[in-house]
Amino acid sequence: MELSPAAILFIVVTSFTLWSALHGLQCLLLPHQTNEWNYRVVVTVHSVTMLVLGAAFELFIDPWRFPHLVSPPGQPSNSKELATLAVCLGYFIYDSIYTLYSGKTVSMNVHHAVCVAGLCVALTSAVSGAEILFCLFLGELTNPLLQVRFFLRAAGMTKHILYEVNDVLFLVTFIVIRIGLGSYLLYCVLMDPVLHLFYKTGGIALHLISVVFMGEMLTVSYKKYIQKKNV
Numbered sequence: 001m002e003l004s005p006a007a008i009l010f011i012v013v014t015s016f017t018l019w020s021a022l023h024g025l026q027c028l029l030l031p032h033q034t035n036e037w038n039y040r041v042v043v044t045v046h047s048v049t050m051l052v053l054g055a056a057f058e059l060f061i062d063p064w065r066f067p068h069l070v071s072p073p074g075q076p077s078n079s080k081e082l083a084t085l086a087v088c089l090g091y092f093i094y095d096s097i098y099t100l101y102s103g104k105t106v107s108m109n110v111h112h113a114v115c116v117a118g119l120c121v122a123l124t125s126a127v128s129g130a131e132i133l134f135c136l137f138l139g140e141l142t143n144p145l146l147q148v149r150f151f152l153r154a155a156g157m158t159k160h161i162l163y164e165v166n167d168v169l170f171l172v173t174f175i176v177i178r179i180g181l182g183s184y185l186l187y188c189v190l191m192d193p194v195l196h197l198f199y200k201t202g203g204i205a206l207h208l209i210s211v212v213f214m215g216e217m218l219t220v221s222y223k224k225y226i227q228k229k230n231v
Contacts, residue, residue: 003082008123011083015090019046023094039098040150046091047143053084054137074194077122077129084133089119107216111209118202128199135185135206141177145170171217178210 003011019042026038077085096112122132145166152163189195189203 002126003079003086005124008082008086011086012090012093012123015087016093017090019091019094023098034154036102037151037154039102040147043095044144044147046088046095047140047147050084050088050136050140053087054133054140073131073189073192074127074196075130077126081129081133082123082126085119085122085129085136088136089116089123092116092119107209107212111206114202114205114209118199118206121198121202125196128195131189131195131199135203138177138181138185142170142174145173167221171221174210174217175214179214182207182210 022045023038023042026033026041027035030038092112092115096109096116099108099112118132122128148166149163149170152158152160152166157163186203186207190200
């Protein structure tokens with residue numbers, strides 16, 4: 001059964017409302033926590049939700065449909081993929097508003113803007129849902145480690161071995177998944193004659209942002225583990 005535009009819009013609005021309500025509820029129930037702490041909880045819940053939905057719909061319920069793995073790219077999106085992307089779009093709208101409000105980095109704001117634009121195109125065109133969902137799934141694989149890093153830092157555990165191990169794991173998984181595997185997937189997208197130019201442009205933009213993020217992380221790691229030891 002295909003989802004109508006009205007149904008997709010309803011899911012997007014409902015998703016945005018629920019994510020925003022979760023943030024607001026935490027602010028009421030946990031007034032001693034910072035606004036950033038409450039925001040990170042929402043990010044973590046979304047990350048786990050997308051990992052579960054992505055794995056359930058694309059791995060267990062349906063076979064992987066990502067291009068060059070099973071089926072050709074640019075295929076019509078099924079209702080499960082559209083619903084998942086609509087939930088994700090509602091979250092990214094919430095996330096974009098928060099990052100603008102809280103004064104996050106330019107690279108983070110650009111990342112969210114590209115994600116929102118890509119999800120809007122994927123939902124309105126109703127094609128390539130499998131490709132977009134698979135990329136979201138891969139991107140969210142590294143997110144929990146990033147949030148654990150924040151919560152450990154907020155708990156004052158920056159000197160604990162768990163913080164150091166999590167730091168290394170996050171850096172390694174980010175480089176392997178987003179840069180290594182991401183480079184291969186970007187090559188597949190760029191070389192495919194079927195995929196729309198927008199998806200190729202969006203893929204390049206997201207990959208460049210990932211490279212910027214990696215550069216920032218490597219700089220921090222260099223100062224922390226190498227430069228500091230040489231002082």
